[in-house]
Amino acid sequence: MKIIQKVTVKQVLTENSKQKLLGDYEKRKFQLGKECDQLRFELKKLEKTKKYASNNLKGHFEKEIESRQEKIKLVDFQIDQLHILPLGSELKDQEIQSVIDVQIGDNWDDISAGKTLIIEDGVIKDIR
Numbered sequence: 001m002k003i004i005q006k007v008t009v010k011q012v013l014t015e016n017s018k019q020k021l022l023g024d025y026e027k028r029k030f031q032l033g034k035e036c037d038q039l040r041f042e043l044k045k046l047e048k049t050k051k052y053a054s055n056n057l058k059g060h061f062e063k064e065i066e067s068r069q070e071k072i073k074l075v076d077f078q079i080d081q082l083h084i085l086p087l088g089s090e091l092k093d094q095e096i097q098s099v100i101d102v103q104i105g106d107n108w109d110d111i112s113a114g115k116t117l118i119i120e121d122g123v124i125k126d127i128r
Helices: 015-049 054-084 108-112
Strands: 002-012 090-101 115-120 123-127
Touching: 002 108, 015 054, 090 115
Parallel strands: 002 115
Antiparallel strands: 002 090, 115 123
């Protein structure tokens, strides 16, 4: 019988992966800043048309802008934490699903314990 199991993928922090993560965080932060600017622009544009109730419209846009600003704060925190982490640290990257084959007599504790892939600079280094 085959079952689907979650597999955790962890990335070993190296100088290359650290630079890549910093670049990804900076891109994400820039994108969120652009979205905030775009939302402010759209709000001003819609306020000028006066087709919609100003209070409801402004509240909705401010909520969306605030949401993105919180995400920017989170990205800033992640950048700060990345600077603190020593090289060689393992960072949880993602979870994927794997199909495994189970047979009568297999040890359930071993199967249900879950697996972890350790990735270093794009290469699988260990399976735990």
